[in-house]
Amino acid sequence: MERISWHQYFMAQSHLLALRSTCERLMVGATIVRDKRIIAGGYNGSVSGSVHCIDEGCYVIDGHCVRTVHAEMNALLQCAKFGAPTEGAEIYVTHFPCLNCCKAIIQSGIKTVYYAADYKNHPYAIELFEEANVKVEKVELDHHTIELIPTVK
Numbered sequence: 366m367e368r369i370s371w372h373q374y375f376m377a378q379s380h381l382l383a384l385r386s387t388c389e390r391l392m393v394g395a396t397i398v399r400d401k402r403i404i405a406g407g408y409n410g411s412v413s414g415s416v417h418c419i420d421e422g423c424y425v426i427d428g429h430c431v432r433t434v435h436a437e438m439n440a441l442l443q444c445a446k447f448g449a450p451t452e453g454a455e456i457y458v459t460h461f462p463c464l465n466c467c468k469a470i471i472q473s474g475i476k477t478v479y480y481a482a483d484y485k486n487h488p489y490a491i492e493l494f495e496e497a498n499v500k501v502e503k504v505e506l507d508h509h510t511i512e513l514i515p516t517v518k
Contacts (some may be wrong), residue, residue, distance in 0.1 A: 372479060383436070386410055389422070405444045406440055407436045456475050
């Protein structure tokens, strides 16, 4: 059996984190990496201690669930809470970041975004990443790695 690449390893971690999501609409996971070491992980779900979408349903305003904190934001906030610097780090996300997460990623000093699936890729997010010299790359998981990730039905 061939060893998986670093990209596949960190993206698989993000897919695993997504399995903790409490969002009914889309399960997303994010892993922040610095020097090939995981410094934080997050998934989309409710504010700590609050009710979850899977229990109460989504709280949708203008087409967005306002109950949910996005995976990227949760990972970034974990770094802030525990004092882990993100300058020059990389983030692996199961889905292309939304516009607000894009801005937070840029402001945090993360220099590379790796994502597995396109999801409403906002043109302005793409423009901001380019303007900020944040590298954005789609990472494909090979068949072997996908088999290792459990799925929720």
